[in-house]
Amino acid sequence: MEDWGKVDLRLDEFLKSHNISRSSLSRNAQIHYGQLLKYCKNDMQKIDLGLLARICKTIDCEIGDIVKYTPPKKS
Secondary structure, three states, X not given: OOOOXXXXXXXXXXXXXXXXXXXXXXXXXXXXXXXHHHHHOOOOOOOOHHHHHHHHHHHOOOHHHHEEEEOOOOX
């Protein structure tokens, strides 16, 4: 199986470094806390781009601030 690299959400790191609570983000972005928790823990299979847009607007960040692509290791 070919290694394409991986994409990680770094939302929890951003929230901590900017002193933003998960509960305030959940409330202000109108996201169910359980769903937000999955994004914070990088524990989801598919990403909802509309939800990411709401998060970025609410916490005033760029998509690259909370999403990171790691390329595959070179052989």
